[in-house]
Amino acid sequence: MLGVPTCRTASYSSAILDLRCAYRGLPNLCIQNPRSFSRAGVCFRTRTYSTQSGPQNLTTPSKAGLFSRLIPSGPSATASSFRKIVALAKPERKPLTTAVGLLLVSSAVTMSIPFTIGKLIDFFSSVNPQIPLGLSTWQASGALLFLFSAGAVANAGRTYLMRMSGQRIVARLREQTYSAALRQEVEFVERGEGDVLSRLSVDTTIVGESVTQNLSDGLRAVVMSFAGLGAMFYLSPTLTTLMLCVVPPVSFGVVFYGRYLKRLSNRTQEAMGEMSKHATESLSALRTVQAYNAQSQEQQKFHERVLNVLNLAKKEAIASGIFFGSTGWSGNVTILALLGYGGSLVSQGEITVGDLTSLLLYTVYVGSGLQMLTSFFSSIMRGIGAGNRVFELLGREPAIPTDSGVVLGPHRRGPVKFERVAFEYPSRRGVEILKDFDLEIGVGESVAIVGTSGSGKSSIQSLLLRYYDPVQGKVTFDGQDIRELRIDSWRNAIGIVPQDPVLFTGTIASNIAFGNLTATREQIEHAAREANCEFVWGMPKGFDTEIGRLSLSGGQRQRLAIARALLKKPAILALDEATSALDANSENRVNDAVDKILRKRQTTCLFVAHRLSTIARAERIVVLEGGRITESGTYRQLVNNPSSRFRALMAEQLHAASTQHSITPPPSRGPSPEQVEEVAAQNDEEDEEAKKPPPPSSNSKNST
Numbered sequence: 289m290l291g292v293p294t295c296r297t298a299s300y301s302s303a304i305l306d307l308r309c310a311y312r313g314l315p316n317l318c319i320q321n322p323r324s325f326s327r328a329g330v331c332f333r334t335r336t337y338s339t340q341s342g343p344q345n346l347t348t349p350s351k352a353g354l355f356s357r358l359i360p361s362g363p364s365a366t367a368s369s370f371r372k373i374v375a376l377a378k379p380e381r382k383p384l385t386t387a388v389g390l391l392l393v394s395s396a397v398t399m400s401i402p403f404t405i406g407k408l409i410d411f412f413s414s415v416n417p418q419i420p421l422g423l424s425t426w427q428a429s430g431a432l433l434f435l436f437s438a439g440a441v442a443n444a445g446r447t448y449l450m451r452m453s454g455q456r457i458v459a460r461l462r463e464q465t466y467s468a469a470l471r472q473e474v475e476f477v478e479r480g481e482g483d484v485l486s487r488l489s490v491d492t493t494i495v496g497e498s499v500t501q502n503l504s505d506g507l508r509a510v511v512m513s514f515a516g517l518g519a520m521f522y523l524s525p526t527l528t529t530l531m532l533c534v535v536p537p538v539s540f541g542v543v544f545y546g547r548y549l550k551r552l553s554n555r556t557q558e559a560m561g562e563m564s565k566h567a568t569e570s571l572s573a574l575r576t577v578q579a580y581n582a583q584s585q586e587q588q589k590f591h592e593r594v595l596n597v598l599n600l601a602k603k604e605a606i607a608s609g610i611f612f613g614s615t616g617w618s619g620n621v622t623i624l625a626l627l628g629y630g631g632s633l634v635s636q637g638e639i640t641v642g643d644l645t646s647l648l649l650y651t652v653y654v655g656s657g658l659q660m661l662t663s664f665f666s667s668i669m670r671g672i673g674a675g676n677r678v679f680e681l682l683g684r685e686p687a688i689p690t691d692s693g694v695v696l697g698p699h700r701r702g703p704v705k706f707e708r709v710a711f712e713y714p715s716r717r718g719v720e721i722l723k724d725f726d727l728e729i730g731v732g733e734s735v736a737i738v739g740t741s742g743s744g745k746s747s748i749q750s751l752l753l754r755y756y757d758p759v760q761g762k763v764t765f766d767g768q769d770i771r772e773l774r775i776d777s778w779r780n781a782i783g784i785v786p787q788d789p790v791l792f793t794g795t796i797a798s799n800i801a802f803g804n805l806t807a808t809r810e811q812i813e814h815a816a817r818e819a820n821c822e823f824v825w826g827m828p829k830g831f832d833t834e835i836g837r838l839s840l841s842g843g844q845r846q847r848l849a850i851a852r853a854l855l856k857k858p859a860i861l862a863l864d865e866a867t868s869a870l871d872a873n874s875e876n877r878v879n880d881a882v883d884k885i886l887r888k889r890q891t892t893c894l895f896v897a898h899r900l901s902t903i904a905r906a907e908r909i910v911v912l913e914g915g916r917i918t919e920s921g922t923y924r925q926l927v928n929n930p931s932s933r934f935r936a937l938m939a940e941q942l943h944a945a946s947t948q949h950s951i952t953p954p955p956s957r958g959p960s961p962e963q964v965e966e967v968a969a970q971n972d973e974e975d976e977e978a979k980k981p982p983p984p985s986s987n988s989k990n991s992t
């Protein structure tokens with residue numbers, strides 16, 4: 289038999305894809321610390337919405353409504369995946385039809401070769417050779433040359449058209465998959481549940497290849513097999529029937545092998561996903577890995593995952609070896625049988641030597657065609673396996689719907705209310721983060737949430753942004769449950785300044801205008817000035833400075849994030865203060881920027897605050913303990929209450945600060961109001977000192 293056609297496998301690109309979020313209109317994936325992307329744990333969960341209480345279809349997801357989502361398998365999923373794969377090729381109808389036409393031409397030429405060779409042998413071995421159609425030797429040679437050239441051109445055209453169609457399908461599929469990933473709730477992507485990167489890079493390539501390249505090879509194999517069989521029957525029905533005896537067992541092997549390969553393909557893709565997830569995690573935290581000299585530890589973990597992929601590849605290699613070895617053997621035995629029986633027919637004068645040669649060549653062609661069909665079948669199975677994973681993501685309904693609900697007007701203002709909210713993270717069911725949480729923030733009011741680490745402060749902001757929905761209770765804006773609002777319009781009303789702001793590749797201007805494509809340079813500069821980003825004017829290229837080439841300090845990043853939030857002119861500002869210390873100057877510049885927002889009283893502010901200097905700026909402070917508010921009041925009210933938890937918290941902070949600076953620790957009962965006042969006043973003084981002359985106006989020389 290002819291050489292075994294190689295099975296194409298997708299080259300795996302483990303590039304760390306920049307899953308940047310669409311700030312507007314799509315779930316914002318980047319508002320939380322991007323490091324959380326790498327948190328471990330895999331579980332497929334989605335939510336259903338009961339209609340028993342609260343607004344229609346928008347009530348709390350019940351625990352019973354959670355169910356595991358598995359990658360579809362079985363005949364119906366396979367058929368549905370196959371239909372979807374074929375549907376992908378529909379926009380490519382024209383090039384694919386042309387390619388099929390060219391394929392028929394090139395196959396016809398190829399299939400004429402054994403016949404021609406047979407006739408040539410008979411021609412040269414005959415006593416009185418006659419060229420058909422009365423052609424001269426040169427004319428016959430010229431006709432054959434033209435035929436082969438036409439076949440070659442048709443083959444080249446077919447290859448080009450098929451490949452390009454395949455690439456266009458892959459490109460479309462990738463975009464759809466990326467868009468589907470951006471629509472999902474943050475938990476699904478951040479926790480790696482969706483294994484999005486591997487679906488985006490590997491699976492889409494495999495699906496695209498199975499639609500075009502493999503389809504093209506498959507069609508070629510079908511033409512070769514059937515045309516070859518037809519020619520063989522024409523030459524000798526007896527010998528052809530003999531040859532066909534090997535087809536049923538080979539076909540059985542093909543089906544069995546294809547199914548096994550499909551199962552293996554699913555497992556391989558998952559293993560590759562694990563491998564790339566690990567690489568993404570450690571490479572994105574390379575500083576930490578190097579600082580802890582953990583390269584060999586990480587290498588070992590990666591090695592285990594690579595080994596997993598390798599073991600699956602080994603299984604595939606063994607199955608392929610057995611299959612192709614046995615089909616090759618049966619093919620060779622068939623040829624031998626044909627030669628023996630055919631030879632006796634030649635000696636009896638029933639067929640010519642040329643016909644036997646043609647027959648043998650056709651047998652090789654048909655065998656090769658059958659092997660290509662096997663390869664095609666297994667590739668289609670692999671494509672269906674990969675297709676299942678891609679279509680599962682494409683069809684997945686995000687737990688937080690993105691395209692339904694009431695559109696919130698851009699200038700709407702109103703109080704924000706958390707009403708008897710209970711909350712658990714989907715990945716940690718049973719661990720209540722918030723219980724009976726009630727909080728109302730009036731229009732233009734500023735509220736600081738304080739509490740010990742892990743008390744649930746950031747979770748409150750996550751609920752506000754609808755990264756998650758409460759398990760019980762509701763969050764309302766201007767009296768309306770935020771679950772009734774269209775998610776993009778609701779998020780448009782909120783400006784966020786996260787703990788560790790994310791900056792994207794691009795200029796400072798594009799980072800401030802992130803998600804706001806219509807922002808003018810003037811608006812960007814205005815927002816930067818409001819946010820005390822005076823350092824931008826000091827840069828050689830000002831707002832056109834590429835972020836990638838410079839590293840900004842924590843304070844600068846935070847001020848850029850404030851500018852980004854302010855550019856949206858949000859109804860609500862959610863600021864999650866950095867827990868890591870900023871230097872005094874940076875802290876003051878950030879606080880001063882916050883002050884400017886508070887003074888205007890147009891924006892409702894919800895701070896997660898750690899530093900006294902920020903806390904003291906809020907009109908109201910709420911103390912969060914064990915998922916509930918235990919104290920609430922103005923700064924003065926809380927500080928003046930000797931038994932307040934707030935005082936104790938501030939005492940702890942002062943104690944930590946004094947230990948850091950080798951100052952005598954404060955009394956254990958907590959700081960006196962004077963002490964706290966003193967610290968706050970000190971901060972304010974530093975504030976004044978740190979204030980620099982206002983940055984130049986947008987018309988200044990550096991403003992570009």
Ligand SMILES: Nc1ncnc2c1ncn2[C@@H]1O[C@H](COP(=O)(O)OP(=O)(O)OP(=O)(O)O)[C@@H](O)[C@H]1O
Binds near residue numbers: 745867896
């Ligand atoms: N995505 C998540 N999945 C599961 N649990 C989470 C997730 N995010 C936070 N938690 C847990 O929820 C609890 C509250 O976390 P949260 O980040 O809201 O606290 P915090 O008060 O803001 O803490 P800090 O002041 O340290 O930032 C913690 O126990 C935390 O481990």
